[in-house]
Amino acid sequence: MTKLACTFLGAILFIGCTDTKEKNSDQTEKKPDSAIVHTPTNPYATIDISPMDMSYFPLNYSQRKMTHDITAQPVMRVIYSRPHRQGRTIFGNLLKYGERWRLGANEASEIEFFQNVTIQDKKVNAGRYVIYCIPYRDKWTIIFNNDLYTWGLKIDSTKDLMQFDIPIKKTSIDFEYFTMVFQPITNGAELVMAWDDTEGRLPINF
Amino acid sequence: MKRITLLTLLIISVLIGRSQTNNLPPVDKSPMDMCYYPNNYPVLKIQDKITEPAVARVIYSRPQKNGRLIFGELVEYGKVWRLGANEATELEFFKAVKIGDKKVEKGRYTLYAIPMEDSWTFILNKDNDTWGAFKYDEQKDVLRTTVPVQKLNEGVEALAMTFEKSDSGCNLIIAWDNIKASLPISLK
Numbered sequence: 001m002t003k004l005a006c007t008f009l010g011a012i013l014f015i016g017c018t019d020t021k022e023k024n025s026d027q028t029e030k031k032p033d034s035a036i037v038h039t040p041t042n043p044y045a046t047i048d049i050s051p052m053d054m055s056y057f058p059l060n061y062s063q064r065k066m067t068h069d070i071t072a073q074p075v076m077r078v079i080y081s082r083p084h085r086q087g088r089t090i091f092g093n094l095l096k097y098g099e100r101w102r103l104g105a106n107e108a109s110e111i112e113f114f115q116n117v118t119i120q121d122k123k124v125n126a127g128r129y130v131i132y133c134i135p136y137r138d139k140w141t142i143i144f145n146n147d148l149y150t151w152g153l154k155i156d157s158t159k160d161l162m163q164f165d166i167p168i169k170k171t172s173i174d175f176e177y178f179t180m181v182f183q184p185i186t187n188g189a190e191l192v193m194a195w196d197d198t199e200g201r202l203p204i205n206f
Numbered sequence: 207m208k209r210i211t212l213l214t215l216l217i218i219s220v221l222i223g224r225s226q227t228n229n230l231p232p233v234d235k236s237p238m239d240m241c242y243y244p245n246n247y248p249v250l251k252i253q254d255k256i257t258e259p260a261v262a263r264v265i266y267s268r269p270q271k272n273g274r275l276i277f278g279e280l281v282e283y284g285k286v287w288r289l290g291a292n293e294a295t296e297l298e299f300f301k302a303v304k305i306g307d308k309k310v311e312k313g314r315y316t317l318y319a320i321p322m323e324d325s326w327t328f329i330l331n332k333d334n335d336t337w338g339a340f341k342y343d344e345q346k347d348v349l350r351t352t353v354p355v356q357k358l359n360e361g362v363e364a365l366a367m368t369f370e371k372s373d374s375g376c377n378l379i380i381a382w383d384n385i386k387a388s389l390p391i392s393l394k
Contacts, residue, residue: 044366044381047268051237054265054293062293062337074335079240079265082233107240107248149242149260154252179230194230 050083050105057182057189075206078111078131078191080104082177090196091135101133102152103193104178108132109152111144117188118205120164130155133193133200140193140200141165168200175199236269236291243369243376243391260300261393264317264378267291268364276383277321286318286329288339289380290365294318296334303375304392305330306351318342319380319387326387327352356386 056062056077064070083105088094095101103109111131117124129144132155147159171194178195188205242248242263250256269291274280281287289295297317303310310330318329318339333346358381365382375393379386 042362042364042366043360044362044368044379045239045241047237047364048239051233052239052265053231053234054238055231056335062335065335066337066341068341077335079238084233149248149251149263151248151252175230177233181230192230 048081048106050081052079052081052106053180054079055181057184059182059184073114075115075189076111076113076117076182076204078109078180078182080109080178080180081106082179083195084177085175085196091198092137095135097136098134100155100157101135102155103131103133103180104152107152108145108147108150108155109180110148111191115206119162119202122162122164124162124204129161135168138168139165140168142200142202164202166200166202168198170197171199234267234292236267238265238267238292239367240265241368243378244371245369261303261376262297262299262369262378262391264295264297264367265293266295266365266367267293268366269382270364271361271383277385278323281321283322284320286320286339286342289317289319292337294336294338297330297378301393304394305349305390308349310348315348317389321355321385321387325352325354328387328389351389353387353389356388358384358386362386 054077057075058064058070061070061074061077081104091097108130109132110128112128113124113126115126124144128148130147130150132143132145132152134141134143141163142165143157143163144161145155145157145159146161147156150156174197175194179192180194181192182189182204183192183201185203188203190201190203193200193202240263243261244250244256244258247256247260247263267290277283294316295318296314298314299310299312301312305328314334316331316334316336318331320327320329327350329342329350330348331342331346332348333341333343361384362381366380368379369376370379370388372390375391377388377390379388381387
């Protein structure tokens with residue numbers, strides 16, 4: 001009996017382990033969404049299939065402010081929605097090379113700087129910008145735009161303010177959900193943008 | 207003994223499996239959401255259907271009821287509540303408005319509420335970019351206003367916010383479980 005239980009647990013453990021490795025983050029990541037799909041309709045505002053998220057720099061700013069670990073103002077934040085891959089090939093397929101990508105879903109993604117920063121030797125004034133991307137096979141062009149509070153599918157490129165080419169690289173794991181987060185570097189932070197098997201990093205100096 | 211070790215390993219593997227690895231953030235179980243007044247402003251904008259400028263937007267996270275009793279239980283009466291999950295709820299005005307008879311300048315604010323059985327006291331506070339209501343600082347209040355609540359027949363699973371037009375401007379509607387409350391915002 002003990003042996004049987006051990007074998008059973010072992011089998012589950014094996015599945016559990018393969019689950020954590022690459023590809024099948026689907027299995028685990030899909031769970032919350034399938035739960036959401038079966039929820040009765042919310043008469044005021046339905047839960048979106050691509051939930052919104054927000055990242056600050058310094059990282060976890062709000063929590064650290066709460067614990068008094070931090071007292072200065074935040075440097076920047078990004079607000080974006082998180083589409084998931086759902087078995088699709090993303091780059092070169094769902095997102096065509098050379099075409100505009102809203103870096104998210106739904107509303108255009110928004111980056112806000114609470115102080116002046118420098119990106120690729122260009123000064124970026126404090127303020128709020130729409131951020132989007134033109135992905136290519138071997139690089140991404142990241143664009144800051146002034147057409148705020150818009151939906152991501154129709155960004156007015158006449159209001160582009162600045163653009164930055166960044167290299168991309170293959171990631172060691174696949175990202176089921178599109179992810180944006182800041183990671184510290186010397187003299188600033190990088191905005192990490194990762195989805196499927198690809199990531200780009202925009203270095204921001206301050 | 208062996209079973210316990212295996213069980214521990216099993217639990218650990220499940221826990222690891224739940225999060226997106228590489229130190230990047232997993233999707234939150236109380237997802238964030240945003241709404242504007244006018245409602246669906248960004249969609250109206252790309253459809254060229256805007257009839258009035260954006261007045262306000264709210265950014266909040268959406269906890270689920272998950273079979274729990276919410277008001278008077280999970281959210282205690284008489285205590286300051288962050289009106290959401292995770293980060294405190296942010297209410298931004300793109301122009302000066304009035305709440306009650308008090309003028310509110312354009313800008314970002316944190317919105318809290320103190321729920322009671324029959325009424326909620328909304329609190330507009332100037333301490334932004336904060337987490338929950340754990341370090342709520344009354345000194346930074348801009349205003350408080352108390353409104354009656356409305357009982358709903360149909361339960362609302364995920365905390366929901368939306369704006370509705372009113373005679374003097376708009377109301378921010380907040381609904382969860384069987385309770386609905388409105389914050390009146392005057393544009394006159």
